[in-house]
Amino acid sequence: MSLLATPTPSPSLSPTPSPSPSGLIPDPMEVVSDISKLCNDDALLCSTFANLFPNAVWAPLVASAITIALILVIALIVRNIAQRLITRVVNRAAVGTSFTGRLRRGAPATDGINALLTERRKQRAETMGSVLRHIVSIVIMGTAILTVLDRLTIPIAPLLTSVGILGVAIGFGAQELVKDFIAGMFMLLEDQYGVGDVIDAGAAIGTVEAVTLRITRLRDADGRVWYVRNGTITRVGNESQGWSRAYLDVPVAYDADVPAVRELLKRVTDELWNDPEYKESMIVEEPVVYGIEQISDTSVIFRVSARTLPSRQAEVARELRFRVKSALDSAGVPLVA
Structure with a gap:
């Protein structure tokens, strides 16, 4: 038995195969998969670009840019549609029936009063339309800008928090301003x-x-x-909404002929009502002689009233005083204090 161990043959080292040139070119499917991973919400758009340009690393950037452009275009279109709808509603409100400016029941509606009410409705509708258009623009464009910032991976949570805190601070500091608006x-x-x-x-x-x-x-x-x-x-x-009233108190002597004075005042009011200068542009209803308004031991007071267009009562009252004074002087009926 030999004490010398049989030598164990050492393993032969075989040369490591060098990578093939084809291994340096990435697999197109792997490129597509990597590009698709760069897209979050644009999977369809980004995958389409990845399939069209399998070796283009700029495909996600183009997809994001197109998405941002679409967001802005859609926002502008929606804002335009909303403003057109508001304008149409405002135009209808400007020419429609006025509920808040309607005359009381029994008050006659004339062309002059209708023209004034129409103009008031138009001014009010245009003002409200301008306010609504500004609010719609701020809401739609603000939402679009926040969406774009989110697409650019800019965190908007701190921005919204800051805006909320700023809004609360402004609300407390500008309570009077908000109250005024x-x-x-x-x-x-x-x-x-x-x-x-x-x-x-x-x-x-x-x-x-x-x-x-x-x-x-x-x-x-x-x-x-x-x-x-x-x-x-x-x-x-x-004092100028709907219609106004002009009235005149006529004091005559206690012993004056009451029926004659009343008939005289009725004739004066009829002449004023039939005067085209006043009937067509100032007075909206036939003047009324109420009769005796007050009585004392020295005088009897008659009251004459006329319903007029808004803010025209002073002119009608002055004309009534002039005509009543002239008629009483011609009839020899004195006025008393």
């Missing part, structure tokens, strides 16, 4: 007053020269201009 919106919707109306706004009395969502500009009888915030107006007295 809300009051202005309801004022326009309810048609409380408009440009050219004579109103009593509490803080000032005068003719309305401008109305916005925040302030109302008035000019009083002395020519002073008042800027009144809409949120501070708690009550409004409108």
Whole structure:
């Protein structure tokens, strides 16, 4: 038995095969798979580009760019459609029936009053249409911009949080401003007053020269201009809405012939009503002689009333005074204090 171990043959080292040239070219299906992984929500669009350009690494970028362009185009189209709908509704509201500006039952509707109401409806509808168009544009374009930022992988959560905090801060700091805008919106919707109306706004009395969502500009009888915030107006007295009334008190002596005086005043009002200058442009209803309004130991007071177009009552009242004075002088009926 031999003590020498039989030597174990060492393994022969075979040369490692060098990679084939074809191994340096990636498989097109693997490229398509890698490109598709770069797309999140654009799988269909990105896969289409990957299939058309299997070796193009810019396919996801082109797909994202096209997606962003489509978002902006769709937003512009939707905004345009919404603004057209608002414009159509505004035009119909401007020429439609007015509910808030309708005259009371029994009040005659004339061409002059209808023209004024139509103009007021038109102004109110145009103002509300402008506000709605701005709101629609802000909402639609803001949503589109946020969507684009999300497509660009820009985190919008911090932006939304910041905007929310900023909105809360502005809301607390601008409570009066928000109050003014809300009051202005309801004022326009309810048609409380408009440009050219004579109103009593509490803080000032005068003719309305401008109305916005925040302030109302008035000019009083002395020519002073008042800027009144809409949120501070708690009550409004409108002297020019629908129709106005001109009235005249005629005091005559206690021993005057009451039927004769009443007939005289009735003749004066009939002449005024039949005057084309006043009937067609100022007076909307035949003037009325109410008869004895007050009586004392020295005088008897007759009252004459005429319904007029808005803000024309002063002119009609002056003409009534002139004609009544002339008629009483001709009849020899004196006026008493």
